[in-house]
Amino acid sequence: MSAQITVTVAGSERSVAEQTTAGELFEGDRTVVVARVNGQLRDLFHVLADGDVVEAVTVDSEDGLAVLRHSTAHVLAQAVQQLRADAKLGIGPPIRDGFYYDFDVETPFHPDDLKALEKAMQKIINEGQTFARRVVTDAEALEELAHEPYKCELVGLKGGNAEEAAEGAGVEVGAGELTIYDNVRRDGTRAWGDLCRGPHIPNTKLIGNAFKLMRSAAAYWRGSEKNPQLQRVYGTAWPTKDDLKAYLDRLAEAERRDHRRLGAELDLFSFPTELGPGLPVFHPKGGVLKREMEDYVRARHIEEGFQYVGTPHISKEELFFTSGHLPYYSQGMFPAMDVDGQHYRLKAMSCPMHNLIYKARQRSYRELPLRLFEFGTVYRDEKSGVLQGLTRVRMITQDDSHSYVTKETAGAEVKHLLDFVLGLLKDFGLDDYYLELSTRDDAKDKFIGSDEQWAAATKVLEEVATASGLDLVPDPGGAAYYGPKISVQARDAIGRTWQMSTIQYDFNQPERFGLEYQAADGSREQPVMIHSAKFGSIERFIGVLTEHYAGAFPVWLSPVQVLGVPVAEDYADYLGEVLDRLKAKGVRVELDDSDDRFPKKIRNASKSKVPFTLIAGEEDRAAGAVSFRFRDGSQKNGVPIDDAIDEIVAAIESRAQV
RNA sequence: GCUGGCGUGGCGCAAUCGGUAGCGCACCUGUCUUGUAAACAGGUGGUUGAGAGUUCGAGUCUCUUCGCCAGCUCCA
Known part of the structure; x- marks a missing residue:
């Protein structure tokens, strides 16, 4: 009679034999893929200790799905190394709705290769391989993985900053001990192994046939364009074949709603190749849509205290040095044109020009808040690979507005703008959203201004955002170079989110332009400017609305x-x-x-x-x-x-x- | 920008091993027109994104280039 230990399972105590594994507690329930032992996810083969608190993690839970997908990624990697002996392993984490695995291979994968890989994966799954965990030392790992240079690099990064090493790298090497997962066949032979933190499902059988490889593409090793590109294979895996089918149907629905397709079908807009990439033309029907939106938004701005202004599309480039755009974001602006020996630039933002309107004469505190607004047409030299329909273009009609306020009233103005923005989105039928607060991160060379200024600006935005009661998601490093921003992320009819409106607090440009106003006591003060874009871009908004309504507009x-x-x-x-x-x-x-x-x-x-x-x-x-x-x-x-x-x-x- | 895939009349597609570029919708013409997702007949339109090469012969093969799609990187 072996000794007994006591464990807590799903809230109630149970006495079990020593050496009992987590899996044995849930024997017979095939939906349990891993266990949470004292808060940590563990394999079902994990041997329990006296006093452990154990919970079942089922395959349909968020953690369970991630484990299933991660294990499927291992099966993919095994299949790849079967078919491509030269393949070196990168990382292979679960992601939203699926997983990927990066490989360094001689020849990139062709779509046909994915079919062959799926077949090889199915064979591995049918073999019923178990996932066996094995603890190794750094030295052992380095020796065993000598032929896997990327894995060795991860071993060196282990602990603390693995997650920073590459998105998803944390699933390969955790902060604690180093482990290798072996895939073991029924006859006890080792089929394959991979450096991995785990945990994994107990057996490949659980994957069944509810998986699919979706596509392959290059991805930079550790997310930096300075590093070599690996070939990434994306796949998806679900608890059941029906779940997989539902997912694929969802993708098909998104494709049916694709604004690029509907735009052509409904004769709304097109992208003539003669014009160049990212430059749309609106046909009469799309023109109606654009005009209705602009008319309404223009009227609403005026109701909210804005004054409509107009500015040119180009300017001497000196203006953008003053604003800070050129030193900080020159790669996003089109190259200069030479006119009469002067360098002119297409504008990428309207704010510098609005600043000139502010500066056109002396301003009094009595005029503040001074709110200027226009549909500014701006041009951005987006890299060719990022252009996408109307959602990422090179010519943007921006509902660009700037509120000039005193420091003391900045918070009130931000609130005013946020209320305005949310009301406007609601009028267009988007009423499901959350906020994102983009702040500066440690890469200070990307941002201008002092720590104190940033802290004060961020505090104002954060207070208003929090008071709104909406979900607030932090976005460190996402700020504009001149100040932090709140952005509204709207969910469309099929659950995708889009960045729409932004509200930015800017203390830099007023200083750079020497903006001031005369206060009640006669002193000269510097205003704060608050940038706000309600749609961000009319083009993008039309694209999003087209997909949201699947072309069946209000x-x-x-x-x-x-x-x-x-x-x-x-x-x-x-x-x-x-x-x-x-x-x-x-x-x-x-x-x-x-x-x-x-x-x-x-x-x-x-x-x-x-x-x-x-x-x-x-x-x-x-x-x-x-x-x-x-x-x-x-x-x-x-x-x-x-x-x-x-x-x-x-x-x-x-x-x-x- | 990088990697891969793909470019055939306005749109969606076909063309075996390199061997005369086809089909449906749309469009035009005519005949027709009575209750909720396709009347009938005839017809116009492409040299296969562009350029070069290989070949007796290229939509099919090679190279260059432009564009589109996906992902990565980027997104003031």
Whole structure:
């Protein structure tokens, strides 16, 4: 009779034999992949000690999923080294919805290679290999992994700063003892092994067939472009095949909503190659969208105390030295043009020009807050590889505004702006968001200003952000060179987040431009300027809204709000009269008087995602009515004309989605 | 910028081993037009992103270049 120990399992004490493993406590429950022992994640093979507090970690929990994916990454690495003897291992952590593994290989992976790798992985999984943990010393690890230069580098970095060494490197080497995980076949032979902190699922069988390799791409070793590029293979893994399918369906849905695709389908905008990358043109329908947004935002700014101004697209480059843009961010600005021996630059930001408006005459404290606003067209020389549809372009229409305030009232202005921004996003149907507070980090050469100034500015933003009650996520190092910022991250209809509005506290530019105002006591004081962008960029916002609504915009934004479809030619005139009455009320209408047959017209109306399709045939005309068809295919027949007009106008005015 | 993949009429796609560039939608013309996602017939349109090379012959192979997509890096 062996000695007994007492452990606490799921809150209740149990007496078990010595040498009992965590897995034995959950025998029979295949959803348990690892255990949390005294707060630490452990393999199921972990031998328990007296007094341990043990909890099951199931595969569908956040930790469980991460372990499953990390173990799948190991299987991938084993498969890669099977098929590519030359492959050297980088790191292979779990990530959101999946995992990746980096390899140094002679020849980069081709999409076809992924298929072959999946097959090899499935074979490994079916072999039912166990993951066995083995503690090694640094010296042993270095000897065993002599042929794995990247792993050796990680051994040297172990402890404390492993996570800094590379994102995800912490899963390879923890802060504590060094371990190697061996993949052991059923017959006890060792199939493969990898330096790894663990923990892992007990057996590859648990991965089943609910995994898939998604793509491969290069990634810099340890995240620095100074280092060599490794080939990264991305994959995904889920508890069940159904979960995998649901994930793939989600991706397919995102693809259907892709604004680049919808932009072409709905004739909103395009990117003519003749213009150059990142330079969109808006077609008439996209132009409606852009104008509606701009009109509304312009009106709202004026209501919030802003004054509308206008500034040029180019300037002598001296201005950007004054503002600090050129010394700090010259690589983001287009090269200078030589005009009459002077260097001119396309502007990347409107703030320096607004500062000149401020400086155009003496300012009094009575004028503050002085709020200037414009839709500034700015140009940024984004690297070609980062351009992406409307969300990352080289020409940006920025709803750029600057509030000049006294130091004392800066907090109140930030609050005013945050309330304004959130209200505006809500008006466009985005009402799920969190805040990010971007501050300076230790890389001080990227930022200008004293520690005291930064601390004071950050404090103002933090207080307002906290008081808003919204979730606040820190973003160290994400600040602009001239000051910290709050940004609003909005979630769209399928859960993706986008950086939208930003509010930045700037004490630097007022100083650099020598801005001042005369205070009540006659002294000269320096104002603080607060930059705020509500959409960030109109282009990006249009892209995000297109995806958020999948092209089915709320009525007030819809390029065409009402499309008339007569049941037959005879009713076109009758319907045309109804449309004329709507048009007189400012509604954007179209009549389909083409020679298509009725069902085809319905199909076209449906594909165009117009919010209201108005239909009239004999029954409607006889009753002085029209019939509605909505985007979901539902209908409302025989609606008296006056009622129909009222309903449509009301939907526009209330900015309703229908 | 880096790595990889991909570029065929406006859009979506096809073209075996290198052997006369096809199809659907859209568009144009005509006939048609009665209740909620595709009437019928005919027709216009491409030299395969661009340039060079290999070859008797290149959409298919090679190189250069432009662009798109994905990831990395970057994002005032």
